[in-house]
Amino acid sequence: MSNKDVALAAHRAKLLGAASKVTRNITSILNPSQLLRETVDVICEEFGFYYAGVFLIDETRRWMELRAGRGAAGHKMIFQKHKLRMNGHSMIGRATGEHRALIALDVGAEPVHFKNPLLPDTHSEMALPLLVGDEVIGALTVQSTEVAAFDDEDVMVLQGVADQLAIAIQNAKLHREYQYLLRQAERRSRLLKVASTVAKDITSILDLDKLLSEMVDVICEAYGFYYAGVFLLDEAGEWAVLAAGRGKAGATMIAEGHKLKVGGFSMIGASLSQRQGRIALDVGDEPVHFKNPLLPRTRSEMALPLLVGYEAIGALTVQSREAAAFSEEDITSLQAMADQLAVAIHNAQLVEDLEVAHEQLLRTKTFEAIATATGEAIHWVGNKAAPIPASVNRIREDLTRYLVAAHTLLSSQPEEVREHKYARLVAQGVAQLEERGVELSPVQGKLAHWSWRRLRRMVSVESILEDLDIITGSAAAILRIKEDLIGPARARRIQSFAVEPLLRETVASMGIDKGMVEFAVEEGLPLLCADRMQIKRVLTNLFKNSLEAMAASETQRLALRAYRADGTGMVAIEVIDSGTGIPPELLDKIWVAFFTTKGDSGGTGLGLPACAQIVDALGGGIVVASEVGVGTTFTITLPSVEDKSSPTPQASAEAVKPTLEMPQDLF
Amino acid sequence: MEDEIRLLLVDDERLVRRSMEKTLFRGGFDVTVAENAQGGLQSFNAARAEEMPFDLVILDLHMPNLEGVEDKNAGLQLLSRLLEEQVDLPVIVLTAFDEVARAKESLKRGARAYFVKGREAQLIELINDILEL
Numbered sequence A: 001m002s003n004k005d006v007a008l009a010a011h012r013a014k015l016l017g018a019a020s021k022v023t024r025n026i027t028s029i030l031n032p033s034q035l036l037r038e039t040v041d042v043i044c045e046e047f048g049f050y051y052a053g054v055f056l057i058d059e060t061r062r063w064m065e066l067r068a069g070r071g072a073a074g075h076k077m078i079f080q081k082h083k084l085r086m087n088g089h090s091m092i093g094r095a096t097g098e099h100r101a102l103i104a105l106d107v108g109a110e111p112v113h114f115k116n117p118l119l120p121d122t123h124s125e126m127a128l129p130l131l132v133g134d135e136v137i138g139a140l141t142v143q144s145t146e147v148a149a150f151d152d153e154d155v156m157v158l159q160g161v162a163d164q165l166a167i168a169i170q171n172a173k174l175h176r177e178y179q180y181l182l183r184q185a186e187r188r189s190r191l192l193k194v195a196s197t198v199a200k201d202i203t204s205i206l207d208l209d210k211l212l213s214e215m216v217d218v219i220c221e222a223y224g225f226y227y228a229g230v231f232l233l234d235e236a237g238e239w240a241v242l243a244a245g246r247g248k249a250g251a252t253m254i255a256e257g258h259k260l261k262v263g264g265f266s267m268i269g270a271s272l273s274q275r276q277g278r279i280a281l282d283v284g285d286e287p288v289h290f291k292n293p294l295l296p297r298t299r300s301e302m303a304l305p306l307l308v309g310y311e312a313i314g315a316l317t318v319q320s321r322e323a324a325a326f327s328e329e330d331i332t333s334l335q336a337m338a339d340q341l342a343v344a345i346h347n348a349q350l351v352e353d354l355e356v357a358h359e360q361l362l363r364t365k366t367f368e369a370i371a372t373a374t375g376e377a378i379h380w381v382g383n384k385a386a387p388i389p390a391s392v393n394r395i396r397e398d399l400t401r402y403l404v405a406a407h408t409l410l411s412s413q414p415e416e417v418r419e420h421k422y423a424r425l426v427a428q429g430v431a432q433l434e435e436r437g438v439e440l441s442p443v444q445g446k447l448a449h450w451s452w453r454r455l456r457r458m459v460s461v462e463s464i465l466e467d468l469d470i471i472t473g474s475a476a477a478i479l480r481i482k483e484d485l486i487g488p489a490r491a492r493r494i495q496s497f498a499v500e501p502l503l504r505e506t507v508a509s510m511g512i513d514k515g516m517v518e519f520a521v522e523e524g525l526p527l528l529c530a531d532r533m534q535i536k537r538v539l540t541n542l543f544k545n546s547l548e549a550m551a552a553s554e555t556q557r558l559a560l561r562a563y564r565a566d567g568t569g570m571v572a573i574e575v576i577d578s579g580t581g582i583p584p585e586l587l588d589k590i591w592v593a594f595f596t597t598k599g600d601s602g603g604t605g606l607g608l609p610a611c612a613q614i615v616d617a618l619g620g621g622i623v624v625a626s627e628v629g630v631g632t633t634f635t636i637t638l639p640s641v642e643d644k645s646s647p648t649p650q651a652s653a654e655a656v657k658p659t660l661e662m663p664q665d666l667f
Numbered sequence B: 001m002e003d004e005i006r007l008l009l010v011d012d013e014r015l016v017r018r019s020m021e022k023t024l025f026r027g028g029f030d031v032t033v034a035e036n037a038q039g040g041l042q043s044f045n046a047a048r049a050e051e052m053p054f055d056l057v058i059l060d061l062h063m064p065n066l067e068g069v070e071d072k073n074a075g076l077q078l079l080s081r082l083l084e085e086q087v088d089l090p091v092i093v094l095t096a097f098d099e100v101a102r103a104k105e106s107l108k109r110g111a112r113a114y115f116v117k118g119r120e121a122q123l124i125e126l127i128n129d130i131l132e133l
Helices: A003-028 A032-047 A071-079 A091-098 A152-204 A208-223 A247-255 A267-274 A328-385 A387-411 A421-435 A441-449 A452-458 A461-489 A499-509 A532-550 A607-617 B014-026 B037-049 B074-085 B100-108 B120-131
Strands: A051-057 A063-069 A083-085 A102-105 A124-132 A135-144 A227-233 A239-245 A259-261 A278-281 A300-308 A311-320 A495-497 A517-521 A528-530 A558-564 A570-577 A621-627 A631-639 B006-010 B030-034 B056-060 B091-095 B113-116
Touching: A003 A032, A003 A152, A032 A051, A032 A063, A032 A135, A032 A152, A051 A071, A063 A071, A063 A091, A063 A135, A083 A091, A091 A102, A091 A124, A091 A135, A124 A152, A135 A152, A208 A227, A208 A239, A208 A311, A208 A328, A227 A247, A227 A267, A227 A328, A239 A247, A239 A267, A239 A311, A259 A267, A267 A278, A267 A300, A267 A311, A300 A328, A311 A328, A328 A461, A387 A421, A387 A441, A387 A461, A387 B014, A387 B120, A461 B014, A495 A499, A499 A517, A499 A532, A499 A558, A499 A570, A528 A532, A528 A631, A532 A558, A532 A570, A532 A607, A532 A631, A607 A621, B006 B014, B006 B037, B014 B030, B014 B056, B014 B120, B030 B037, B037 B056, B037 B074, B056 B074, B056 B120, B074 B091, B074 B100, B091 B100, B091 B120, B100 B113, B113 B120
Parallel strands: A517 A558, B006 B030, B006 B056, B056 B091, B091 B113
Antiparallel strands: A051 A063, A051 A135, A063 A083, A102 A124, A124 A135, A227 A239, A227 A311, A239 A259, A278 A300, A300 A311, A495 A528, A558 A570, A570 A631, A621 A631
C-alpha cells in the first residue's frame, strides 16, 4: 500500500466516520429546526468545512429558503430570509433542478467567483439536492476555504449524508404532522368527552333554569370560553329570549330581559332563522365589530341553533377572547353538544309543562278532597249537633212550665205562704223569665187547659234529664272526633310481640262473647314488629265494626286468623265477620274520613281512616274484602321480626321520640 | 187518643230520632218511630192493617235501606215504596242543609216537603201547614 493509498484510506475512513456521526445525530432529532441547526454544525465540525447551510422548498415550491446556516453568516442570512429560486442559475438552484450534486471550485477549468460577502473565505462549494425518493425537498450547501476541497468521493459521501438528512427532515416533518394530528385527535376526544359529560349531566337535569345555568358554566369552563349564553324561543317563535348567561354579564342581560329578533341581524337571530351555526371572527376577510359593552373582550363568536328534530327551540352563543377562536373541531363538538342541550331543554320543558298540569290537577284534586272531606265533616257535625237546639228549647220550655205551675199555685195561697222564701224564689224565677221576654200567659193557659193525664205526659223531670242526655250525647259524639284525629299522631313505640295474646286480650277487653270468636293462628308465627298499643286500637276498631255489622245477622261469628304473608317476612291478620257486608260501591269510601254508614252507633267515620293511617305508619297495609249478606274481611299486614326492613324494636326508652305527625290524609 | 194526628218518624240517628220524637209529641202528635227503612215500612204496613194509617210520614234520607244496606238514598227508596202503597200519603223528607239535590229529588218523587234538620220547632208548623190543621 502506497502512502497515497494510506492517506486516501485514512481520508475515506475519516469521511465515513464523520458521515456516520452526522447521520446518527440527524436521525435522532425529531424537532425540524433543531435538526437542521445541529446538522449544519455537525457537518462543519466533522468534515472541517467553513460553512454549511440547508435550504428547504417553500410552500409555493418556487423558492428555496435558507432554514439553517453555520455561524454568524448563517444567522444573518436566515434573518434576511435568504432564498434562491428553484431550478435557477445558482448552484443550489441547478442542483435541485438536476437532482444531482454540483461542485464549484475556485480553480481549474471552471473557475467560479464566490461573491457572498458574508462568506468571504469560500473557495470551494458543493450543492447537494435533498431528495426523498424522486422528490426534491431542499438542498444542502457545504463550503470550504480550500481551493479544490471536493473530489468525487467527498461528493458521494456527502450525498449519502444529504440523503439521510432528507429522510430525517421528512421524518421530522411527518413527526410534527403526526404530533399535530395527535394533538387534534386528543383535543377532539377531549371536546367529545366534555360534550358527552355535559350531555350526560344535562339530560339528567329536569329543572330548566338549573339546567341552563349549569350548561353555560360547563361550556365556559370546559372550552375556556369567555362567555356562553342560551336563548329560548318565546311562544310565538318571534323572539329569542336570553334564558341563561355566564357570569355577571349574563345575569345583567337576563335582568334586562335581553332578547333578539328571530331572523334579525344578530347572529342568534340568523342562526335561528337559518337553522345553521354561525361564526364571526374579528379577523380576516369578514371583520366583525363586537359591540356588547357587557362583553368587551369578545373577539370571536359562534351561534348555534338548538334543534329538536327540525324545530328550533332556541340558540346557544359562545364567545371567546381570541380573534380566531373556533376551529372546525369546536364547531362540530359544540354543535353535538347543542343538539344534546336542545334535547335536554326539550325534556325539561316537557317536564315543566307536565308539572304545571300536574299541579293544576293536584290543586283541583286537593280542593275536591278538601271540599269533600270538609263537606262530609260539616254534614257529619251538623247531623250530630241537630238535636241540641231542640233539646235546649224543650228544657227551657220545661223550666218555664214548672216555674209557671208553681207560681200559679203559690199565687192563690195566703200571704204567709206567698212570703215564704221558697215562694219568693219561684216568684223571682218567673220575674227573670219575664225579663227575658218569655210570654207567660199562653203557658199558663195551656197548663190550665191540660188534663192531669196530659199534663204529666207533657211536663216531666224525666224529659228534662233525657234532653240533657241528648245534649251530652251529641256533644260527646262531636268531641270524639278529636280522639280519632289525634290517636294516630301519638308517639310510636316499636316493640316485638306475639299476635295471639294481643288478639285474645283485645277480644276480652271489649267484652266480646268468646263463644262467637274463632282463633286460627299459624304455628311458629314470628313476633310482630310494631306498636302494640296502636295495633290494639286498630283491632278494637275493626272488632267494633264487625260487631256492628253483625248486630242484625242471624249467625254472629268473628274469625281471627294470623299467618305468614307470602315470602315478605310480614304477618297477616284477618278479621272476618259474618255481618251485612259492604256494597262494592262503598268499599273504597270507607277509607274516607267522616264517611260513616252508622246512623245510631255513634261512629265518627274516622275509625277506618285512622286505622289505615296507623298501619301505614308502621310499614304495613290494610285491605278489605266484602260481600253483601255474607260478611267482611279486613286484612292487616304488619312487619315481623323476620322482616329485614322492619323497624327496629326500641332498645331503650330514650329512643322513643314522640313525633307529632298530624294525619294529613284525614283532611 | 183517637183524635190525635198519627205520625211515623223514620231516622237511624238515635239522638236525632229521640229529640224529634219528643218535639213532635209536644206538638201534640202521636208519634211512632222506626230506625231504618225496613222498620219504617213494617210500621206503615202494620198501621194500615190495623186501619189506623199514619196521617203523615217523616223520613230521613241516609240510613239502612229496605235491603238493610247503608244507603244515602234509603229515604227516597222508602218514599217511593210508601207512595206506591198510598198515593196521597203526605211525606216530609229530612235532609241535611247540604243535601239540596236529594231534597229536590224527593219532591220530584212526590214528597210534600223537605225539612232541614236542626230547627225542630218549625217542623211542627210545617206539619200543621201540610195537614191544614
